[in-house]
Amino acid sequence: MKVALVPxxxxxxxxxxxxxxxxxxxxxxxxxxxxxxxxxxxVFEWVDSVAHARMAREKLRxxxxxxxxxxxxxxxxxxxxxxxxxxLRVPLVLLSAMAGDKIPANLSMPMVVxxxxxxxxxxxxxxxxxxxxxFHALHQIPGTSKGDIALRRLLGSIELHQQMSHLRIGxxxxxxxxxxxxxxxxxxxxxxxxxxxxxxxxKRVHAMVAAVSRQELEKLEKELARTFAFGRFSAREKELSFxxxxxxxxxxxxxxxxxxxxxxxxxxxxxxxKLGLMCTLGVTLATSAGCxxxxxxxxxxxxxxxxxxxxxxxxxxxELDSAYIQDDHWLLLxxxxxxxxxxxxxxxxxxxxxxNFTGVNGRGVSxxxxxxxxxxxxxxxxxxxxxPQPYRLLVxxxxxxxxxxxxxxxxxxxxxxEGNGRVLYEQWxxxxxxxxxxxxxxxxxxxxxxxxxxxxxxxxxxx
Numbered sequence: 001m002k003v004a005l006v007p008x009x010x011x012x013x014x015x016x017x018x019x020x021x022x023x024x025x026x027x028x029x030x031x032x033x034x035x036x037x038x039x040x041x042x043v044f045e046w047v048d049s050v051a052h053a054r055m056a057r058e059k060l061r062x063x064x065x066x067x068x069x070x071x072x073x074x075x076x077x078x079x080x081x082x083x084x085x086x087x088l089r090v091p092l093v094l095l096s097a098m099a100g101d102k103i104p105a106n107l108s109m110p111m112v113v114x115x116x117x118x119x120x121x122x123x124x125x126x127x128x129x130x131x132x133x134x135f136h137a138l139h140q141i142p143g144t145s146k147g148d149i150a151l152r153r154l155l156g157s158i159e160l161h162q163q164m165s166h167l168r169i170g171x172x173x174x175x176x177x178x179x180x181x182x183x184x185x186x187x188x189x190x191x192x193x194x195x196x197x198x199x200x201x202x203k204r205v206h207a208m209v210a211a212v213s214r215q216e217l218e219k220l221e222k223e224l225a226r227t228f229a230f231g232r233f234s235a236r237e238k239e240l241s242f243x244x245x246x247x248x249x250x251x252x253x254x255x256x257x258x259x260x261x262x263x264x265x266x267x268x269x270x271x272x273x274k275l276g277l278m279c280t281l282g283v284t285l286a287t288s289a290g291c292x293x294x295x296x297x298x299x300x301x302x303x304x305x306x307x308x309x310x311x312x313x314x315x316x317x318x319e320l321d322s323a324y325i326q327d328d329h330w331l332l333l334x335x336x337x338x339x340x341x342x343x344x345x346x347x348x349x350x351x352x353x354x355x356n357f358t359g360v361n362g363r364g365v366s367x368x369x370x371x372x373x374x375x376x377x378x379x380x381x382x383x384x385x386x387x388p389q390p391y392r393l394l395v396x397x398x399x400x401x402x403x404x405x406x407x408x409x410x411x412x413x414x415x416x417x418e419g420n421g422r423v424l425y426e427q428w429x430x431x432x433x434x435x436x437x438x439x440x441x442x443x444x445x446x447x448x449x450x451x452x453x454x455x456x457x458x459x460x461x462x463x
Contacts, residue, residue, distance in 0.1 A: 003067050006056055017114040027142060031142045053079075066159075097142050182296060182435075212246045233353060245282035260293045264280070265296060271360060281365040295317065300382055314339045318436060321333050330398070338368075338411045352367075369411055382434050417463060
């Protein structure tokens with residue numbers, strides 16, 4: 001993504017704080033460092049007057065960036081930034097730089113003047129609102145891990161919005177019969193977003209499974225042995241699982257898929273002698289390689305996984321189990337799918353027979369491992385055809401706790417909430433979620449909401 005960074009400055013405060021300009025150059029370098037690792041940056045000269053602001057606006061018009069970031073280096077007067085954004089037609093970010101997360105004991109007025117942009121940022125936001133200009137605001141400490149991740153995720157939301165019209169979602173097989181909540185109407189979704197749903201019949205999978213060579217099987221087994229400990233499988237169960245995993249990888253490559261929904265169930269899945277087992281290994285390897293993949297033909301959750309994985313770095317295909325809710329915990333499960341990008345540090349993932357379903361050729365090879373502890377967000381996507389906005393993303397933030405249950409033989413997690421788990425589940429249930437979700441690392445609600453704002457979708461946060 002091509003990003004324009006427009007730092008704004010006035011020399012009004014230099015008489016109060018000697019060396020102010022040098023300190024602000026240091027701040028600018030930190031922001032540049034955070035941006036240049038991930039994006040192409042157009043850096044303009046400092047805007048320090050209304051005339052200069054008009055020149056910057058003309059440069060923006062010619063450069064055609066995908067996003068404009070305005071960075072007030074001091075408490076800048078809003079007349080400058082009013083000029084910069086006139087006629088702007090791309091996403092706009094107001095980056096407000098914090099100096100620290102604690103008020104210093106020896107705080108002085110020169111320190112406040114030198115380190116605070118907040119007075120100027122409030123004036124800037126007021127000027128933009130008066131013009132009816134939409135923008136995203138971010139208040140973080142540049143140069144810190146937390147601050148730079150937040151900036152990267154906000155820009156990631158903008159990038160996702162821009163990539164939506166080029167998205168290619170694979171539907172491998174048909175959705176699970178009678179699971180109406182997982183259906184994403186193809187014609188409506190494509191016409192509203194520009195994305196494409198690529199329908200791939202299961203007979204194509206059957207043919208690719210049969211065509212896998214012995215050399216490909218041996219290569220995959222060697223690769224898996226470097227990561228996983230192996231459980232016990234019948235020879236046919238193991239070979240068909242490996243063949244299906246290789247076939248899924250080839251489908252992702254051939255159809256240039258960004259995310260996908262597979263369906264291991266039904267007459268062409270578990271009940272077919274050409275497949276006949278759960279394909280959770282192939283689904284896991286596709287997700288871990290960057291193409292998030294759901295099960296049962298659930299395109300809604302495939303899209304949620306794509307959004308969450310791009311923002312958070314991993315996506316765990318999730319079923320929220322409500323039979324047992326502790327005071328502040330939810331239990332997260334699935335049918336054996338995983339994302340190795342979220343493997344708990346020091347854990348050795350295992351390959352075990354699927355503990356949920358059995359087909360005519362066995363259960364299938366399934367990964368079993370705990371998720372890494374830390375902040376996490378559950379993301380749920382659904383069409384809302386009778387609402388003012390056509391689609392909605394529902395989120396809940398919490399923490400992956402240390403507890404997990406290896407005896408279940410699937411990836412699972414305890415999701416710790418801020419609040420009463422039963423009450424929050426009632427709120428989640430009342431929101432009408434699809435019965436699968438994506439669980440992703442980090443607290444992502446701010447960035448999911450920014451994406452929804454750009455898309456014209458609705459957003460709801462539980463908790």
